[in-house]
Amino acid sequence: MTFPNDPVRFDQARPLAQAVARSAAATGVDVLLVRDLLGRFSLLLDDRTGGGVDQSQADAWQEQLVASLGRYAAERPLLLASGLFQPDALLASPRAADEFGYVPGPGLGRISWLDNTVVGEDWAKVSTPAADSDGVRTSRTALYGFKGGVGRSTATFMLAKHLADQGHCVLVVDLDLESPGSGPLLVAEDQLPQYGIVDQLVESALGNEEGLDLVAPATHVPVKGNGELWVAPARGRGAEGTEYAYVDKLNRVYADVPAHGLSGFADRLEAAVRACEDAVAQQSRRPDVVLIDSRAGIHDIAAVAISRLCDLALLFGSDNGQTWAGYRDLFTAWRSSGQAPAIREKLRMVASMVPDSPDRPRAEYLESFRDHAWSCFSILYDDLAADDASGFNPSPEDDSAPHAPIPILFTLELVGLDAASTPGWEGAPFVQTAYASFLKTATNLMIEGPR
The missing domain is CATH 3.40.50.300 (P-loop containing nucleotide triphosphate hydrolases)
Structure with a gap:
């Protein structure tokens, strides 16, 4: 695995992984964005949803993850639900939450977030x-x-x-x-x-x-x-x-x-x-x-x-x-x-x-x-417009x-x-x-x- 000349740091890794997750979700596939204990990212694609995932497309997303994340790409940066024994143990985990700020529109897949930490998870x-x-x-x-x-x-x-x-x-x-x-x-x-x-x-x-x-x-x-x-x-x-x-x-x-x-x-x-x-x-x-x-x-x-x-x-x-x-x-x-x-x-x-x-x-x-x-x-x-009183601000x-x-x-x-x-x-x-x-x-x- 080769890494970028300019190292990616912890704070930069999440938005880079999110960008790939949104690219995948744009095809109608549900995505689980997973961060491990070291801060490394992997994407789990539920290829049982949408129209499935073409292998060449999956390979391209994986290459993008490795190229953009560097050392913050997990050893297996992209996984398909169809290749896992119990994919719902992750996809339907009670610890997973909807990705903040992402609202799937018509034809778009859902993006969930699962963060693994040593302490502070609560x-x-x-x-x-x-x-x-x-x-x-x-x-x-x-x-x-x-x-x-x-x-x-x-x-x-x-x-x-x-x-x-x-x-x-x-x-x-x-x-x-x-x-x-x-x-x-x-x-x-x-x-x-x-x-x-x-x-x-x-x-x-x-x-x-x-x-x-x-x-x-x-x-x-x-x-x-x-x-x-x-x-x-x-x-x-x-x-x-x-x-x-x-x-x-x-x-x-x-x-x-x-x-x-x-x-x-x-x-x-x-x-x-x-x-x-x-x-x-x-x-x-x-x-x-x-x-x-x-x-x-x-x-x-x-x-x-x-x-x-x-x-x-x-x-x-x-x-x-x-x-x-x-x-x-x-x-x-x-x-x-x-x-x-x-x-x-x-x-x-x-x-x-x-x-x-x-x-x-x-x-x-x-x-x-x-x-x-x-x-x-x-x-x-x-975040509300000046004349919007519908939220909490x-x-x-x-x-x-x-x-x-x-x-x-x-x-x-x-x-x-x-x-x-x-x-x-x-x-x-x-x-x-x-x-x-x-x-x-x-x-x-x-x-x-x-x-």
């Missing part, structure tokens, strides 16, 4: 959480930040207490496994449950998760009225007299292998959250609200938390280049996978730690944040749009605060002022649902 699998066995669906909200250090865990603490004080039964699930945050904020170490989320993930891979003690009532937070606040920490306290090998467990939780009726890591994580909800229900009542404190970054835990586990995702960020570059990459992936319409209306942007200084007044900061957020979110919005000034910032104000008193040893800190006037808008808006979104 960013492109957007779904709504299923109802419980009794038909009731708990409201789940994920709190996520592309970068760490944006106050996500503190905001989780504040929102959890606020909801519990309103009489709700609240469960906080700490999924920041590499750097547990909300668990230590809410529960004293000696009051942790014996096991944590990491134990549920490890044991469920062996079908050994039955009977794990996974949740505990919050100890650092006095709750008013008949509200309740429960915590499912990332790590437990372990059995007395036994070393708690947290790192050894963490090294195994992401294994994406089918086990005991669960198809992989995403299913195990979803089952873990459900097990925590069931544990609260067994000890008290079913949670009204679940807050998922997600891992930061473009990580598999965040992918599952946002794409599959929640009804609402609060995306935290500061007005800087790192925040917007990260979210732009993430939104671009959703758009290219065709998931933009399914994901965008359950997202809301949180402007965390909003400053107020003579050099940059708060109003000026929030206006800049909103404009940058709108620029990012436009990737997920529909809110204006920059729309306060109910996903890009509209929900502010959490910066206050110097919170810097370096040891919350666990400072009882009642959350009730201080400066804290209440900083979080007032966030608590009101987030609560309305969770109770009424994203608009």
